[in-house]
Amino acid sequence: MSAARPKALYEGVATLAEKAADFAEARPAPPWLQRLRRTGVAAFERLGFPSTNDENWRFTNLAPLARASFSLPPDDVTLAERTAALEMEARLGTIGFSASEPRLAFVNGRRLRRNVGALPPGVFFEWMGRVLRESPELVEKALVASAAAEDPAWGAFAALGEAFLDEGVVLRVGAGVRVADPLFILHVSTPPGPSEAPRMVHTRNLFTFEEDSSATVIEAYLGAGGPSFTNARTEVSLARGARLQHVKLQLEGSEAFHFGNLSVAHAAGATSASHVFSFGGRLARNEVAMDLAGEGAGTELNGLFCATSGQHVDCHTLIDHVAPRAASVELYKGVLDGTGRGVFDGRIVVRPGAVRTDARQTNRNLILSDSALVDSKPQLEILNNDVRCSHGSTTGRLDADAVFYLRSRGLSPEAARALLTYAFGSEMIEKLASADVKAFLEDHLRAWLPAKLAAPENR
Amino acid sequence: MNLLEIRNLHASIEEDGHEILKGIDLVIRAGEVHALMGPNGSGKSTLAHVLSGRPGYVVTRGSARFEGMDLLAMPAEMRARAGIFLAFQYPVEIPGVSNTYFLRTAVNTVRKHRGQPELDAIDFLALLDEKAKLVKMEEALLNRSVNEGFSGGEKKRNEVLQMAVLDPKLAILDETDSGLDIDALRVAASGVNALRDGARGMLVITHYQRLLDYIIPDFVHVLSDGKIVKSGDKGLAKELEAKGYSWIEREPAATASAAGAASQ
Numbered sequence: 001m002s003a004a005r006p007k008a009l010y011e012g013v014a015t016l017a018e019k020a021a022d023f024a025e026a027r028p029a030p031p032w033l034q035r036l037r038r039t040g041v042a043a044f045e046r047l048g049f050p051s052t053n054d055e056n057w058r059f060t061n062l063a064p065l066a067r068a069s070f071s072l073p074p075d076d077v078t079l080a081e082r083t084a085a086l087e088m089e090a091r092l093g094t095i096g097f098s099a100s101e102p103r104l105a106f107v108n109g110r111r112l113r114r115n116v117g118a119l120p121p122g123v124f125f126e127w128m129g130r131v132l133r134e135s136p137e138l139v140e141k142a143l144v145a146s147a148a149a150e151d152p153a154w155g156a157f158a159a160l161g162e163a164f165l166d167e168g169v170v171l172r173v174g175a176g177v178r179v180a181d182p183l184f185i186l187h188v189s190t191p192p193g194p195s196e197a198p199r200m201v202h203t204r205n206l207f208t209f210e211e212d213s214s215a216t217v218i219e220a221y222l223g224a225g226g227p228s229f230t231n232a233r234t235e236v237s238l239a240r241g242a243r244l245q246h247v248k249l250q251l252e253g254s255e256a257f258h259f260g261n262l263s264v265a266h267a268a269g270a271t272s273a274s275h276v277f278s279f280g281g282r283l284a285r286n287e288v289a290m291d292l293a294g295e296g297a298g299t300e301l302n303g304l305f306c307a308t309s310g311q312h313v314d315c316h317t318l319i320d321h322v323a324p325r326a327a328s329v330e331l332y333k334g335v336l337d338g339t340g341r342g343v344f345d346g347r348i349v350v351r352p353g354a355v356r357t358d359a360r361q362t363n364r365n366l367i368l369s370d371s372a373l374v375d376s377k378p379q380l381e382i383l384n385n386d387v388r389c390s391h392g393s394t395t396g397r398l399d400a401d402a403v404f405y406l407r408s409r410g411l412s413p414e415a416a417r418a419l420l421t422y423a424f425g426s427e428m429i430e431k432l433a434s435a436d437v438k439a440f441l442e443d444h445l446r447a448w449l450p451a452k453l454a455a456p457e458n459r
Numbered sequence: 460m461n462l463l464e465i466r467n468l469h470a471s472i473e474e475d476g477h478e479i480l481k482g483i484d485l486v487i488r489a490g491e492v493h494a495l496m497g498p499n500g501s502g503k504s505t506l507a508h509v510l511s512g513r514p515g516y517v518v519t520r521g522s523a524r525f526e527g528m529d530l531l532a533m534p535a536e537m538r539a540r541a542g543i544f545l546a547f548q549y550p551v552e553i554p555g556v557s558n559t560y561f562l563r564t565a566v567n568t569v570r571k572h573r574g575q576p577e578l579d580a581i582d583f584l585a586l587l588d589e590k591a592k593l594v595k596m597e598e599a600l601l602n603r604s605v606n607e608g609f610s611g612g613e614k615k616r617n618e619v620l621q622m623a624v625l626d627p628k629l630a631i632l633d634e635t636d637s638g639l640d641i642d643a644l645r646v647a648a649s650g651v652n653a654l655r656d657g658a659r660g661m662l663v664i665t666h667y668q669r670l671l672d673y674i675i676p677d678f679v680h681v682l683s684d685g686k687i688v689k690s691g692d693k694g695l696a697k698e699l700e701a702k703g704y705s706w707i708e709r710e711p712a713a714t715a716s717a718a719g720a721a722s723q
Contacts, residue, residue, distance in 0.1 A: 405551040408511050409565040410539040423555025
C-alpha cells in the first residue's frame with residue numbers, strides 16, 4: 001500500500017464512509033452484524049480506494065469512481081424502477097422464462113420478485129435480507145469468519161460490502177442433492193430519476209454446497225442505462241465432492257461501474273467451473289478466486305471480456321493450489337475495440353504441499369483498433385517441484401490471411417472481421433451447458449460486433 | 460465478349476517492389492479451360508493472387524478486364540461477387556466458424572449482390588447436400604470449423620465444394636493438386652470436371668502435368684520469369700512432362716501476340 005495515493009482517490013471515501021456509518025446506525029440488526037458493518041466502515045476508511053501503485057490495481061485507475069457520488073436508493077421500489085427492471089428482464093429472452101427456473105431478481109439492489117416454487121427438496125434459495133432479519137444464525141458464522149479472514153489485497157470493496165451488508169442471496173444445497181435447472185440471480189440497475197442521485201448496490205451472496213451436491217448458478221447484471229455502481233460479492237463453500245457451475249453475465253450500460261468478486265473454497269474432490277462474460281461498463285472489474293484447499297479438487301475458469309471506446313474491463317483471477325493433486329484449467333479471452341482497455345491478471349500459486357498439481361492458464365486477446373489496449377499479466381508462483389504447470393498469453397490482431405479468405409468468397413471486409421471476431425469470442429460461449437444461455441450470449445456478442453452478422457439459424 | 464482479358468500485366472510485391480509479373484497477356488472465353496504451367500517462382504500463384512485482389516501486390520502496368528469490367532479497380536469481395544472464384548493453394552483454417560455457416564453467408568452475400576433472394580436454411584442445406592456429393596464431402600466436415608484439422612485432401616475438396624456452391628463464372632485453381640495423393644487428386648478433379656458446363660471459364664494453375672490427366676485443358680500456357688513464353692494445346696503439357704521446364708527456359712520468349720493468339 002502506498003503513501004503516494006493520489007488525492008482523487010481520497011475524494012468520496014469520507015462521504016461514502018459517512019453514508020455507510022449512517023446506514024449501520026439506521027438499520028436494526030443483531031450485535032454481530034452491527035459489529036461487522038462498523039468494522040467494514042472502519043476498514044474502508046483506513047484502506048480507501050486502492051491506487052495504481054498497488055500491484056493489484058496497477059492497470060485500473062479508480063479515480064473516476066472515487067470522484068463520482070452514489071447513494072443507496074430508498075427502501076421502497078418505485079413503479080418506474082419496477083417497470084424498467086421488468087423490461088430489462090424481458091430482454092433476457094428465453095433465459096429463465098421457463099416456469100421451472102428458480103429465480104431471485106433485484107432492482108437497484110432491492111427485491112424485485114422471486115420464483116422459487118419449483119425448487120427440489122433440500123435446496124434453500126432465499127433473500128439474504130430476509131435471512132438476516134428472520135434467521136440471522138443461519139449465516140452469522142460464515143459472514144463473521146469471512147470478514148476475519150479478509151485479505152487486504154482484495155480489501156476495499158469487500159470492506160465496503162461489509163459496511164453495507166444487507167441484501168443478496170443465501171443458497172444452501174443439501175448433501176447429495178443435484179439441482180437440474182440453473183438457479184438464477186438477476187440484478188437490474190436503472191437510471192436515476194431527475195432529482196435522484198445515481199444508485200449504488202452492495203450485494204452479498206453466500207452459497208453452501210454440502211457433500212456431493214451439485215448446482216448451476218447464473219448471476220446476471222443488466223443495466224437500463226445511466227450511471228450506477230455495483231459491488232457484488234459471492235462466496236461459495238464446496239464440501240467434499242460438491243460441484244458448482246457458475247456463470248456471470250456482466251452486461252450493464254456504458255456508464256456503469258461494476259466490481260464483482262467470486263471466491264470458492266474447495267474441499268477434497270470438489271469441482272467448480274466459473275464462466276465470466278463481461279461486456280464492461282465504464283469501469284468493470286471481475287475477480288475470481290479459487291481456493292483449492294482439498295486434495296484432488298478441480299476448477300475450470302473461463303472468461304470473455306469485451307470493451308469498446310470509453311470502457312475499461314479488468315479481469316483478475318487467483319488460483320491457489322494448496323492441496324495435492326488438484327487441477328486447474330483457465331482460458332480468458334479479451335476483445336478490445338475503439339479506445340477500449342482491457343486487463344487480464346491471472347495469478348496461480350502452487351503451495352509447497354500441493355504436489356502433483358496440474359495447472360494450465362491461457363490468455364488470448366484480440367485487438368480490433370489502433371487505439372485499443374490490453375495489459376496481460378499472467379503470474380505463476382510455484383513453490384514445489386512436483387507439478388505440471390503451463391501458462392501462455394498472446395495478444396494480436398485478426399489474421400490477415402483469414403480476412404482475405406473470407407473476402408475472396410464475397411464477404412465485405414467489415415463482415416469478414418465481424419465473423420472472425422465472433423468466432424474468436426464464441427468459443428467461450430460454446431463451453432456453456434445451457435442452450436438458452438448460449439443463444440442469448442451469441443445474440444449479445446453479435447450485437448456487440450462493429451458490423452452486422454447474420455444469425456446462424458440452422459445451428 | 461471475352462470472360463477474362465489480361466493485357467501486358469506487370470505486378471510487383473508491394474513490400475519490396477520486386478517485379479514478379481513482367482507482361483502477361485491472356486484471354487479466356489466462356490467455357491474454356493486454360494492450364495497455366497511453369498517452374499517454381501515463375502509467377503503462377505502471383506497471377507492468381509493479383510486476379511483475386513489479394514493485398515500485398517502492386518500492378519504497375521497493363522490491365523485485366525472481367526466481362527469488360529476493370530477488374531483491378533475492384534476490391535476482392537466485389538470480384539468474388541462478380542463471379543471470380545479462387546481455389547486457394549493453402550486454404551485458411553478458420554476456427555470457430557462452421558463450414559456450413561460460412562458457406563451460407565458467402566452464398567447469400569453473392570445472391571444479394573446479384574439481386575437474387577437469399578436462401579433460407581432449408582433451401583441452402585438442400586443445395587449444399589447436392590454439391591457435397593460432387594466432391595464426396597462427409598456431413599461431419601460440413602459441421603466442423605472451416606478447414607480446421609482437415610487433411611490436405613479434405614481442404615482441397617472443400618475448396619471445390621465452395622466453388623460448386625458459389626457457382627462462379629471464372630474459377631482460378633491455384634495448384635489444387637499440390638500435396639494430394641492420387642486418390643485425393645481424382646476426387647478433386649472429378650468435382651472440377653462436374654463443374655465444366657460449357658459456360659464457366661477456368662484457369663488451372665499447376666506445376667505438374669499430372670493434374671491435366673484428369674482435368675483436360677483446352678489450352679496450355681507456360682509461364683517463365685513473369686511472362687507466358689509458350690502456348691499450345693494439351694500436347695504442350697505432355698511435351699513439358701517429357702522434356703522438363705529447362706527446355707522452355709532455353710527457348711526465346713514468345714511474343715505477346717503469339718500468347719494471346721493461342722486462345723483465339
